[in-house]
Amino acid sequence: GAVVSQHPSRVICKSGTSVKIECRSLDFQATTMFWYRQFPKQSLMLMATSNEGSKATYEQGVEKDKFLINHASLTLSTLTVTSAHPEDSSFYICSARDPPETQYFGPGTRLLVL
Amino acid sequence: GENVEQHPSTLSVQEGDSAVIKCTYSDSASNYFPWYKQELGKGPQLIIDIRSNVGEKKDQRIAVTLNKTAKHFSLHITETQPEDSAVYFCAASMVTGNQFYFGTGTSLTVIP
Numbered sequence: 001g002a003v004v005s006q007h008p009s010r011v012i013c014k015s016g017t018s019v020k021i022e023c024r025s026l027d028f029q030a031t032t033m034f035w036y037r038q039f040p041k042q043s044l045m046l047m048a049t050s051n052e053g054s055k056a057t058y059e060q061g062v063e064k065d066k067f068l069i070n071h072a073s074l075t076l077s078t079l080t081v082t083s084a085h086p087e088d089s090s091f092y093i094c095s096a097r098d099p100p101e102t103q104y105f106g107p108g109t110r111l112l113v114l
Numbered sequence: 115g116e117n118v119e120q121h122p123s124t125l126s127v128q129e130g131d132s133a134v135i136k137c138t139y140s141d142s143a144s145n146y147f148p149w150y151k152q153e154l155g156k157g158p159q160l161i162i163d164i165r166s167n168v169g170e171k172k173d174q175r176i177a178v179t180l181n182k183t184a185k186h187f188s189l190h191i192t193e194t195q196p197e198d199s200a201v202y203f204c205a206a207s208m209v210t211g212n213q214f215y216f217g218t219g220t221s222l223t224v225i226p
Binding site: 041046097103107108110 | 156157158203208217
């Protein structure tokens with residue numbers, strides 16, 4: 001299957017700082033990427049849909065000013081958690097759509113905000 | 115919108131036995147149904163998928179069946195091995211749509 005990478009795999013930061021997470025599709029071009037958040041022992045919660053060259057579409061209840069998404073190329077999408085707080089600590093996972101419908105997931109990023 | 119239910123939430127089987135996980139969906143427009151395996155601390159990995167024009171698909175020890183009329187689909191794992199232990203998620207979407215609707219997950223434990 002196709003490969004999606006995420007960087008960093010884990011990050012620890014102080015409250016109030018910003019953290020950027022990168023998601024790359026390594027062997028295919030993805031016009032659409034997705035960002036999910038996953039709490040322990042729960043399913044994946046879609047945060048936003050990222051379309052190359054246009055603004056991301058955020059799910060209800062997700063603050064777009066707090067979770068900035070940029071999809072500047074067909075192989076890269078970034079999620080920036082701005083002014084992170086302890087409640088933002090979570091497992092963040094991206095996926096990339098390999099047309100027409102298959103989604104391949106990255107390995108995830110564990111964020112811990114102190 | 116689409117609602118996907120998944121059962122059971124936990125499943126324990128003896129090594130070598132079969133495991134079956136079932137999902138139901140509500141939107142008859144859904145026509146793509148992938149299954150993902152997620153190991154602890156890792157991202158979900160696509161293990162098999164099926165489209166609505168097919169009733170069954172098999173890949174070695176893994177098979178998926180789809181009943182469009184009843185709006186349910188199932189994952190079958192035969193000859194289970196300890197390395198099959200993980201959380202499995204089903205999902206439903208429309209081929210032309212973007213969003214996946216995920217089930218709540220099944221934690222499978224294969225006892226050696």
